[in-house]
Amino acid sequence: MPMTLTRIVVNRSHRQARLDIANRPGMHKTLMRLLAHPAGPTPRKNGGLLFRLEPGLDPVLLVQTADTPDLTGLPGGYGTTDTRDLTPMLTALTPGLPVRYRITAAPTAYRPTGAPPDSVTGRRPRGKITTLQGQDAQAWWQRQAANAGLHLTGPTETLRRPFPSPDRPAPFYKLTQFDGTATITAPDLLATALREGVGKGKAYGAGLLTLAPA
Structure with missing residues (x-):
């Protein structure tokens, strides 16, 4: 494709x-x-x-x-x-290839709300989606990068990107930019992440992963 x-x-x-x-x-x-x-x-x-x-x-x-x-x-x-x-x-992606990356993403997680389990299913509610910051956001990106076929090889620079959208406030509008270096571990996974994006908020400027030679 x-x-x-x-x-x-x-x-x-x-x-x-x-x-x-x-x-x-x-x-x-x-x-x-x-x-x-x-x-x-x-x-x-x-x-x-x-x-x-x-x-x-x-x-x-x-x-x-x-x-x-x-x-x-x-x-x-x-x-x-x-x-x-x-x-x-895409065709040049090979295991062990060093790259520089940049992504502006929406690090999020579901946090428990303390609500009781459903009386019929016994399941607890999924929780409230919450924006991650600081070390939590870093850990989120490390997991996402590994799932995307990247092994991070250096310190990750982060920059908060405020999301100006006064008419539709939402948790995933708070974006974080991640920059750093990595080596490719799984070209197929990386190609999928490049095509489909990473994380939430893709319709609002999040999730585009770009690469450059290291």
Whole structure:
């Protein structure tokens, strides 16, 4: 299955772009227009849409899709774009290969609420989803990385990414960026993680894992 990554240098003077930077659900709606053939009850997942906003004087959107994106779906003047095929990168994944990684993710866990078990099934409620921070977030990423076929080889740098979305507050809107080095242990698992993303909040700018040569 093909996979592409589009780099969009966002035009801060564009009204819709400014609104999207301040509201990720709106950004998600804008980027869904890049899917040439959205289909089924989960079009984002079917289209392989993942994205990450990298802030700065010239904010950059990294947008991953399963197929070549329909760039005409972006509002005119939204930003400058460059798309590349990720197939060569996927085919180059080999055990022991050192890489640098970056991911902005939503570390979460279900915490017990103290509610009694269900009177019929005897099962306790799943609990309340909670954002993880500090060492808990680090431990979460270490587990996720191992499940994704990566062995972390150096210290992990973290940076909290506030999630500006005043209309829909939710736990997984609190994002953390993880940067570091790793070696590949399981190329098949890593390819799946790259395609499908990691963790929750994928429709809101979380979960896109990117790699570069170490």
